[in-house]
Amino acid sequence: MGKxxxxxxGLRTVGWVLLVLAAGALGLWAGCTxxxxxxxxxxxxxxxxxxNKGSDTLVNLALAWAEAYMQLHPEVRISVTGGxxxxxxxxxxxGTVDIANASREMKxxxxxxxxxxxxxxxxxxxxxxxxxxxxxxxxxVDRLTLEQISDIYxxxxxxxxxxxxxxxxxxxxxxxxxxGTYLYFLEHVIRxxxxxxxxxxxxxxxxxxxxxxxSTEVRxxxxxxxxxxxxxxxxxxxxxxxxxxxxxxxVLPSVETVNDGTYPIAxxxxxxxxxxxxxxxxxxxxxxxxxxxxxxxxxxxVPLAVESSAD
Amino acid sequence: xxxxxxxxxxxxxIRVLGLSSIGFVIxxxxxxxxxxxxxxxxxxxxxxxxxxxxxxxDLYGTLPLILGxxxxxxxxxxxxxxxxxxxxxxxxxxAPGWAREVLKPMIEVLAGIPSVVLGFFGMTVLAPLVRExxxxxxxxxxxTGGLVLAYMSLPTIISVAEDALDAVPKSYRDAGLxxxxxxxxxxWRVVVPAARSGIVTAVMLGMxxxxxxxxxxxxxxxxxxxxxxxxxxxxxPVRTMTATIAAEMGEVAQGSTHYHVLFAIGLxxxxxxxxxxxxxxxxxxxxxxxxxxx
Numbered sequence: 001m002g003k004x005x006x007x008x009x010g011l012r013t014v015g016w017v018l019l020v021l022a023a024g025a026l027g028l029w030a031g032c033t034x035x036x037x038x039x040x041x042x043x044x045x046x047x048x049x050x051x052n053k054g055s056d057t058l059v060n061l062a063l064a065w066a067e068a069y070m071q072l073h074p075e076v077r078i079s080v081t082g083g084x085x086x087x088x089x090x091x092x093x094x095g096t097v098d099i100a101n102a103s104r105e106m107k108x109x110x111x112x113x114x115x116x117x118x119x120x121x122x123x124x125x126x127x128x129x130x131x132x133x134x135x136x137x138x139x140x141v142d143r144l145t146l147e148q149i150s151d152i153y154x155x156x157x158x159x160x161x162x163x164x165x166x167x168x169x170x171x172x173x174x175x176x177x178x179x180g181t182y183l184y185f186l187e188h189v190i191r192x193x194x195x196x197x198x199x200x201x202x203x204x205x206x207x208x209x210x211x212x213x214x215s216t217e218v219r220x221x222x223x224x225x226x227x228x229x230x231x232x233x234x235x236x237x238x239x240x241x242x243x244x245x246x247x248x249x250x251v252l253p254s255v256e257t258v259n260d261g262t263y264p265i266a267x268x269x270x271x272x273x274x275x276x277x278x279x280x281x282x283x284x285x286x287x288x289x290x291x292x293x294x295x296x297x298x299x300x301x302v303p304l305a306v307e308s309s310a311d
Numbered sequence: 312x313x314x315x316x317x318x319x320x321x322x323x324x325i326r327v328l329g330l331s332s333i334g335f336v337i338x339x340x341x342x343x344x345x346x347x348x349x350x351x352x353x354x355x356x357x358x359x360x361x362x363x364x365x366x367x368x369d370l371y372g373t374l375p376l377i378l379g380x381x382x383x384x385x386x387x388x389x390x391x392x393x394x395x396x397x398x399x400x401x402x403x404x405x406a407p408g409w410a411r412e413v414l415k416p417m418i419e420v421l422a423g424i425p426s427v428v429l430g431f432f433g434m435t436v437l438a439p440l441v442r443e444x445x446x447x448x449x450x451x452x453x454x455t456g457g458l459v460l461a462y463m464s465l466p467t468i469i470s471v472a473e474d475a476l477d478a479v480p481k482s483y484r485d486a487g488l489x490x491x492x493x494x495x496x497x498x499w500r501v502v503v504p505a506a507r508s509g510i511v512t513a514v515m516l517g518m519x520x521x522x523x524x525x526x527x528x529x530x531x532x533x534x535x536x537x538x539x540x541x542x543x544x545x546x547x548p549v550r551t552m553t554a555t556i557a558a559e560m561g562e563v564a565q566g567s568t569h570y571h572v573l574f575a576i577g578l579x580x581x582x583x584x585x586x587x588x589x590x591x592x593x594x595x596x597x598x599x600x601x602x603x604x605x
Contacts, residue, residue, distance in 0.1 A: 084561055086561060086563075087561040109567070110564060113565075170448075171448045176558045177366065183367070200368065203363070203375070203537040203538075204535050204537050204548070205535055206451055206533035206535045206548050207533075207536075207558065208534070209529050209530065209534070209558055213434070213530065216434055216435060217449065220439045220442075221439075221442060221448075221449055221450065
């Protein structure tokens with residue numbers, strides 16, 4: 001009896017092994033046949049595929065660049081996706097994209113993670129951006145100092161009447177904390193650039209998953225205040241003039257005011273590559289830094305100061 | 312011999328498939344444990360269960376997130392339970408045959424609407440409505456999230472509750488009517504109580520659906536990490552566990568504390584959903600043991 005059982009078990013094990021092997025073979029076979037047939041046209045000439053991912057602030061600009069560049073160079077294909085600066089950088093570190101778009105500099109721990117993966121990220125400043133502070137068009141408030149904005153976002157000012165508006169509660173809108181815009185706003189507006197400051201967004205702050213979320217709420221809600229890249233401000237939102245101190249001058253964000261440095265909330269936008277780029281990627285970045293700059297103002301961003309002075 | 316071999320092959324195939332689905336659940340659970348448990352070691356419990364969630368500054372208070380999920384889910388169930396059971400009763404007991412034929416598939420179609428679409432609908436249509444009619448500072452509130460989730464859990468609740476009503480033997484209804492009860496009295500006093508455990512299961516399943524929903528919730532609840540403790544919290548923004556994981560997982564560096572804490576939240580969510588499903592299973596089991604209704 002006992003012996004029988006052992007034999008039975010042995011047979012069964014063999015059966016299992018066979019089954020697993022069969023399943024594996026089936027998988028292999030399916031893998032082979034399911035592979036998409038190569039598209040003839042593309043294999044005819046050498047095709048470069050550049051994967052480009054990251055900052056949602058930068059995504060429209062990156063798309064415009066990619067489209068224009070692909071028209072000039074049909075042999076290059078560029079795919080652009082958003083997801084946030086951190087997402088793009090993480091993908092670059094993991095080697096799944098060639099170029100990461102970021103609206104902030106890489107954090108030291110991200111650089112460390114890249115180095116640990118054997119990747120030396122190289123930074124390119126590709127455009128300038130200003131963060132616009134926006135409210136509902138019916139809001140009578142049209143100017144704020146940086147300090148007032150900071151007080152609003154930390155929850156010290158909770159009613160529009162405290163900054164010269166109507167008696168309405170203030171609803172704070174922010175981008176998600178995975179957005180480069182979020183960190184930039186926190187460091188340069190809420191903390192007023194102070195290194196030792198530990199001010200934080202008020203817990204009542206609504207974290208919106210997208211720029212679209214912010215603009216939808218600002219358009220609809222007369223209580224709302226939001227911030228986002230100048231490139232994402234639509235005409236239905238009212239842009240606030242910002243001053244460094246109460247004595248002014250209050251400056252509206254525009255191509256001119258960002259370039260001459262008078263608008264206080266402006267920053268650079270970056271592209272990162274894994275290692276010094278070469279070949280098609282190098283050519284693409286060179287193009288972005290020269291001719292590509294002509295597209296930048298069309299999307300509400302600000303071209304690089306070096307380029308604009310050379311024009 | 313060949314029949315026996317075929318039998319054996321088919322049997323083993325089914326066994327492999329069946330076991331693998333259980334195996335995957337177990338693997339996922341172990342993955343969650345592996346990635347989530349370090350959070351409990353790296354973050355002091357006082358921090359982990361505090362009220363401040365600012366992960367970029369190492370403040371990992373998950374309480375507002377847990378409470379946020381609970382508030383939104385309970386709101387959703389509070390709305391969906393009466394609506395869902397009433398609809399199930401109507402479809403099963405009151406509606407004429409042709410209406411049932413039309414309604415049942417339509418309710419099942421509801422379940423197929425992608426949650427992003429509902430989220431977008433909530434954001435652009437429901438939110439302004441909530442703000443204007445209820446006077447809340449913003450329309451992106453726990454209540455709005457509850458409304459959207461109620462709508463999403465309705466198909467589950469209706470179809471399971473309807474099945475439960477369907478399982479009540481015709482003799483119960485006949486007996487009720489024969490005793491001189493009106494149709495409404497029969498439904499309310501006889502049929503619904505008889506199907507109670509099935510209805511409880513329906514609600515539990517709807518709840519499981521609601522607490523795990525991510526996209527729509529992220530779009531309409533406003534995602535503010537405040538503690539929903541005051542009475543008006545229902546009409547203020549909240550942040551749920553699922554929305555937090557979805558919004559922040561893209562950003563974190565793998566292996567960082569923040570990464571482990573997000574998995575820990577996933578673990579908490581898994582445990583809550585598991586308990587809900589266990590409760591649902593327990594009611595089904597009790598029903599079987601009582602032996603009354605199929």
